[in-house]
Amino acid sequence: MSRMRITGSAFPLVDASGALLDNIDTDMIFHNRWLHITELSEMAQHALGNLEGYEDFAARVKPGSWVVAGRNFGAGSSRQQAVDCFKALGCVGVIAISVAPIYLRNAINAAMPAAQIPDLAGAVEPGDVLALDMEAGTLTNERTNTVLQAEPPISSVQVEIYRAGGLLRME
Amino acid sequence: MGQTIIEKLVSAKLGSPAAAGDVVWLPQDVVTARDFGGANVVKNFLAAYGADAAVFNADGIRFTFDCNAPANTAGYATNQQICRDFARRRGITVHDVDAGIGSHLLIEQGLAIPGITAIGTDSHYNILGAVGALGQGMGDVDVAYAFHTGQVWFEVPATVRVNVSGKLAPNASAKDLTLAIVHHFGSGGLLGRAVEFYGDVVETLDLPGRITLASMATEMSAVIAIIPPGASVLDWLGGRTNSPVETITADPDAKYVDEVTLDLGVIEPMIAEPYSPASVRPVRIVAEEGVRIDTGFIGSCTNGRFEDFNEGYAQLEDGGVAAGVTLKLVPATREVYGQILSEGLIEGFFQAGALIHNQGCGGCAAGQVGMTGEGEVQVSTSNRNFRGKQGAGRTYLASPATVAASVRAGRITVPEAKR
Numbered sequence: 001m002s003r004m005r006i007t008g009s010a011f012p013l014v015d016a017s018g019a020l021l022d023n024i025d026t027d028m029i030f031h032n033r034w035l036h037i038t039e040l041s042e043m044a045q046h047a048l049g050n051l052e053g054y055e056d057f058a059a060r061v062k063p064g065s066w067v068v069a070g071r072n073f074g075a076g077s078s079r080q081q082a083v084d085c086f087k088a089l090g091c092v093g094v095i096a097i098s099v100a101p102i103y104l105r106n107a108i109n110a111a112m113p114a115a116q117i118p119d120l121a122g123a124v125e126p127g128d129v130l131a132l133d134m135e136a137g138t139l140t141n142e143r144t145n146t147v148l149q150a151e152p153p154i155s156s157v158q159v160e161i162y163r164a165g166g167l168l169r170m171e
Numbered sequence: 172m173g174q175t176i177i178e179k180l181v182s183a184k185l186g187s188p189a190a191a192g193d194v195v196w197l198p199q200d201v202v203t204a205r206d207f208g209g210a211n212v213v214k215n216f217l218a219a220y221g222a223d224a225a226v227f228n229a230d231g232i233r234f235t236f237d238c239n240a241p242a243n244t245a246g247y248a249t250n251q252q253i254c255r256d257f258a259r260r261r262g263i264t265v266h267d268v269d270a271g272i273g274s275h276l277l278i279e280q281g282l283a284i285p286g287i288t289a290i291g292t293d294s295h296y297n298i299l300g301a302v303g304a305l306g307q308g309m310g311d312v313d314v315a316y317a318f319h320t321g322q323v324w325f326e327v328p329a330t331v332r333v334n335v336s337g338k339l340a341p342n343a344s345a346k347d348l349t350l351a352i353v354h355h356f357g358s359g360g361l362l363g364r365a366v367e368f369y370g371d372v373v374e375t376l377d378l379p380g381r382i383t384l385a386s387m388a389t390e391m392s393a394v395i396a397i398i399p400p401g402a403s404v405l406d407w408l409g410g411r412t413n414s415p416v417e418t419i420t421a422d423p424d425a426k427y428v429d430e431v432t433l434d435l436g437v438i439e440p441m442i443a444e445p446y447s448p449a450s451v452r453p454v455r456i457v458a459e460e461g462v463r464i465d466t467g468f469i470g471s472c473t474n475g476r477f478e479d480f481n482e483g484y485a486q487l488e489d490g491g492v493a494a495g496v497t498l499k500l501v502p503a504t505r506e507v508y509g510q511i512l513s514e515g516l517i518e519g520f521f522q523a524g525a526l527i528h529n530q531g532c533g534g535c536a537a538g539q540v541g542m543t544g545e546g547e548v549q550v551s552t553s554n555r556n557f558r559g560k561q562g563a564g565r566t567y568l569a570s571p572a573t574v575a576a577s578v579r580a581g582r583i584t585v586p587e588a589k590r
Contacts, residue, residue: 023358023447027560032536035238036246038211050559072359072392076557077536078294080211080310100392101363102294106310152363157194157324167316167324168219 004134004162006113007142008092010124011061012068013054020070020097020121024051029074029082043081044088063090066130070096070121074103083110095130095139097121108158109167115139115150123148134159173422175330176397177365180286180305180419189327191428197325201231201282201289202317203273207238207536208292208310210250213257215315227321229262235273235291236266240531243539271504271530272472274298274306278382279506281412285400286419290317295472295554297395300366301378301385302408303418305395328365328394329428332421335370337435341588344482345380346474346552346570348372349387350441354451355433361393364428367421368398372438378404379476386473387554390448440585442550443568446558454573454585464548465564467498467578468541469571470533474552475503477510479571483552484516485589486575492524493581498574499526501533501540534561550577 013021028051030043037043048057067086073096074082083106086094093113097120107114115132117123117139124130129142137150164170174182174190181189181197189195204212216224226232234254242248251268258265266276274296277283285303290296292314299306309323317323339348366388376384381398388396400408400418409416440454469475469483480500492498500520502508508530511517520527534541535553543549543564552574556566569577572586 025555025557027557031559035207035536036244036250038214038250052558072362075358075392076294076389076555078292078308078310079208080312083310098359098362100359101394102308102310105313109310109312109316155194155326157326161324167312168215170316 004159005131006092006134007129007131008064008066009062010068010126010128010130011065012124012126013051020068022070023072023075024069026074026076026079026082026103030079030085035079035081037081040084040088043085047085047089058089061089061091064092066092067094068096068120068124069094071098073099075100078102080106080110083107083112087112093132095120095132108161111162111166113162115154116152117148118151119148134162173424173426175365175425175427176367176399176419176421177305177330177395178327181325181327183286184288191327191329193327195325195327196322197288198322199231199290199317200287201233201277202314202321203233203235203289203291204254204314205238205273205292206236206240206242206247206251206254208314209234209254211311212292212314212318213253215311216318219315220319224319226261226263226318231321232263232318233273234258234263234265235270235276236268237270237272237532238536239538240268240529242268268531269505269529271502271507272475272532274472275475275503278302279411279504281408284408284412284414284416290314290323294389295386297388297393298382298386298472300388300395300397301381302404303397303400307395308389328363330365330367331361331429331431332367332427333369333431333433335368335373335433335435337372337438339372340437340439342572342586343438343440344570344572345376345383347441348435348438349384350443350451350568351435351438352384352433353387353390353443353449354441356391358390358447358449359392361388361391364393366393366396368396372435373398374401377478378407379478382476383473387448390554440570440573442573442583443556445556445565445567448555448568454569454583458583458585462548462583464550464577464582465496466543466547466549467496467574468534468549468551468553469498469574470501470503471535471553472503472532473554474571475501475507477507479552480511480516483571483575484519486572486586487523487579488519490579491522492578496578496581497526498524498578499528499533499540501528502530504530550574550583
């Protein structure tokens with residue numbers, strides 16, 4: 001099988017100074033008042049609805065975007081909706097300096113590419129085309145032509161589940 | 172080669188040696204879903220495996236309705252009913268809206284004992300580290316998969332060994348120790364790690380205190396914090412199960428990714444300020460700044476045991492809740508409620524002006540107890556104070572004693588020594 005290379009356009013989540021936001025928690029991503037929603041299509045509009053400055057994310061983000069963030073992305077609850085809401089918007093996946101463990105699992109299980117890139121700070125501008133090579137565990141910024149390494153590396157199980165199209169499609 | 176506790180636990184489950192970094196398919200003893208996430212689990216399960224698909228073992232599965240109990244929105248009520256229907260058709264036990272917090276039920280019912288594996292749609296399932304079990308909060312896809320197969324994929328985490336030294340001040344408790352530790356490591360400070368806690372100040376904690384500490388592993392983004400059960404915890408657990416109860420200990424030559432010695436000296440009452448559980452300062456300092464409060468909350472999986480209510484109660488014995496301030500109490504489980512009742516605390520709390528609610532998760536998630544309005548200030552014993560989590564107000568996290576002393580004074584206040 002050919003290498004799995006996923007390409008999308010960067011949508012960085014940043015503070016006023018332009019630095020990637022750390023500790024974006026699951027209540028900022030998908031607030032607990034919407035937890036009763038089980039339909040993917042209804043989840044989309046609430047994505048990042050509780051993150052200051054990004055309340056209108058659902059209207060602004062274009063399909064094919066990478067959600068790009070700082071440290072400890074997705075800290076907090078186990079809600080799958082915090083992954084599903086991005087999928088519902090057609091986002092490609094999540095690239096962050098680090099990702100909270102439960103969030104990372106949920107992304108992997110939903111076959112949403114997610115990678116932890118320690119050297120991400122300052123390396124991505126809005127709209128940059130980023131290509132994630134799932135097997136090599138590398139992220140290429142096609143504008144700057146830099147290659148960054150995922151660390152910890154993307155695990156074999158993540159690749160396997162991605163290839164199957166999600167945990168629930170695994171044999 | 173020597174093994175850490177989590178390596179031993181996983182190896183025992185698999186019947187073959189496992190080490191940090193290995194990705195394994197880990198069998199689960201208990202798989203649960205709450206009202207939060209439960210309906211999504213059912214939906215995923217049915218879509219993936221079909222309407223007539225069987226679960227791996229009906230006895231190993233529980234539904235626990237603790238988030239929104241009883242349901243206060245039609246959406247939650249419908250989701251709970253979806254779970255009930257699914258459970259009835261398959262002979263699965265439902266701990267309904269009258270039971271309490273799922274993770275605490277597993278401990279009370281002797282299902283969570285050292286060495287077992289459990290998952291649930293609750294990010295604080297690693298609370299089971301308090302009894303030396305491997306609990307993991309997972310999303311509804313993982314749980315649906317485990318309903319069907321009885322296992323989940325698991326990357327064995329590297330372990331950080333933490334030796335804590337220090338002594339609790341007479342007006343401090345496990346929550347103050349916990350907040351001091353969260354402050355030390357920070358929100359993402361133990362990201363993806365297992366933790367083993369040692370040291371006198373940890374080892375002398377009773378089970379409720381261990382639950383408090385283990386519960387906030389999530390707030391440091393750890394996979395789990397294991398506090399190896401000592402004799403008194405093993406005795407307590409032994410009274411709840413017929414299975415043998417034995418602590419898993421790390422090998423002397425176990426390999427740790429990091430060993431941290433944390434000397435906390437005299438641990439005084441601590442408080443986490445909005446909007447991060449790691450924004451911790453001594454209550455003494457915050458109190459000096461004069462923080463007026465509107466409401467207090469005692470409960471949650473972190474501080475919802477009888478001992479927690481007793482600790483708060485002691486601060487209210489000779490004085491009630493200040494005028495214009497409210498105190499909300501939510502016992503973790505029906506058993507805890509029964510203890511508060513039989514020990515006579517309910518009468519005293521009532522006379523002090525407190526509101527006593529039914530058991531459950533209370534203000535966390537979209538619960539009906541403890542929501543705050545714009546500008547409202549809450550002091551809570553729960554574990555998270557993210558912006559907007561418990562409404563539009565500002566939430567401080569503290570011990571039951573600090574919460575009770577603060578609602579009594581109407582402002583954030585250092586509790587009196589009661590032990």
